[in-house]
Amino acid sequence: MGIVDLFITASIPVLKVLLVTALGSFLALDHINIMGNDARKHMNRVAFFVFFPALVASNLAQTITYESMVKLWFLPMNIFMTYLIGSVLGWLLLKISRPPSHLRGLIFGCCAAGNMGPMLIIIVPAVCREKGSPFGAPDVCSTYGLSYASISMAIGAIYLWSYVYNIVRVYSSKDIEGIDDSTSKSIEETSKVLNGSCTEPLLSKDLPVLENHADHFTLPCTSLDARLQVPISVKFRQYLKMLSEKIDLKTLLAPSTIAAIVGFVIGVVPQIRWLMIGEGAPLRVIEDSASLLGEGAIPAIILIMGANLLRGLKGSDIHASLIVGIIVVRYIILPVLGIFIIKGALHFGLVHPDPLYMFILHLQFAVPPAMNIGTITQLFGSGERECSVILLWAYGLASVSLTLWSTYFMWLAA
Structure with missing residues (x-):
């Protein structure tokens, strides 16, 4: 298959995404106003709680088995590597650019989280169906490609909603609750004047009646012995409470995470799989209903992204250097490092040399930032306009970057 044919095959899926994105932007125009601000928020919630978990x-229930999980063990590890390397590069970008505090979680998330879900599910089957695809028969390619993309989507959703979600949440809460140092010191000094310092006894030691009992009238924070005698179990509970305040543990059980667990259980446990999967399954109507709902996830998310991108056309205060930094991280550094990582894994026998599998692994390093980052910023109401600008440039350039990288990855795998 020639390089021109590979380029055409790689460009078709990207063009599909761009067309649906353009439709979302059109529906969000002021004189159309079908995808207005309220409509996007409601559609975001439906996609978050219904469409995406169903997908x-x-x-996963249809394509995952115990044998395939054992065979594809490196795939979630590869996604973890994209998040790890992206996080390190994002941290370096934050140190270099020093953006405002409310944008740090957004920039960090854009560097760390790639679009592991809809983008792969759109690209892989479309590539398989193209004439002259280097991945063999279209039906076999689509079946296995959908399995790889489903695992990528599930693992990516777990990482996104348990890691990036909390990163954005922490920085958003800092932006909302932050108080400058001078105000904080002033409040502290005022509190000491009004309430007294806890380092002094409540009553004077010079009183003869209280001469030998001064320690009984000090505030609790002055008693060093009392602090040292706190049981280890109490300290451990206090540590867990502090940790739960820093990290929203509830998001570890986000709808997409729960859906991934359910899909894995149905696919791996033979008895449950027999009940729900297949034309003769007694409870196949449940799986069919979930599939029907899941089919609405990708168009809904892409339409929301297109509507959000329209806000990016209006501009924001974000510096161009930040956008350039994110583009360089996601479209240059990550794909190049991914080539070396996967080549090394293949050399040491960590992955099997299946061309389609190798293509998926490479593609995970080259996808644009996750679209659900826009959903996360809308949930917290922090950095929405800046996120729209970043995604506008990221997905605009993805039409070129992703096509070129897909062409090169198919050439490597062929």
Whole structure:
């Protein structure tokens, strides 16, 4: 297959995404106003709680088995590597650019989290169906490609909603609750004047009646012995409470995460799989209903992204250097490092040399930032306009970057 044919094959899926994105932007125009601000928020919630979990659960239940999980063990590790390397590069970008505090979580998330879900599910089957695809028969390619993309989507959703979600949440809460140092010191000094310092006894030691009992009238924070006698179990509970305040543990059980667990259980446990998967399954109507709902996830998310991108056309205060930094991280540094990582894994026998599998592994390093980052910023109401600008440039350039990288990855795999 020639390089021109590979380029055409790689460009078709990207063009599909761009067309649906353009439709979302059109529906969000002021004189159309079908995808207005309220409509996007409601549609975001429906996609977050219904469409996307249904898509994750149904695809995993259909394509995952115990044998395939053992065979594809490196795939979630590869996604973890993209998040790890992206996080390190994002941290370096934050140190270099020093953006405002409310944008740090957004920039960090854009560097760390790639679009592991809809983008792969759109690209892989489309590439398989193209004439002259280097991955063999279209039906076999689509079946296995959907399995790889489903695992990527599920693992990516777990990482996104348990890691990036909390990163954005922490920085957003800092932006909302932050108080400058001078105000904080002033409040502290005022509190000491009004309430007294806890380092002094409540009553004077010079009183003869209290001469031998001064320690009984000090505030609790002055008693060093009392602090040292706190049981270890109490300290451990206090540490867990402090940790739970820093990290929203509830998001570890986000709808997409729960759906991924359900999909894995249905696919791996033979008895449950027999009940729900297949034309003769007694409870196949449940899986069919989930598949029907899941089919609405990708168009809904892409339409929301297109509507959000329209806000990016209006501009924001974000510096161009930040956008350039994110583009360089996601479209240059990550794909190049991914080539070396996967080549090394293949050399040491960590992955099997399946061309389609190798293509998926490479593609995970080259995808644009996750679209659900826009959903996360809308949930917290922090950095929405800046996120729209970043995604506008990221997905605009993805039409070129992703096509070129897909062409090169198919050439490597062929």
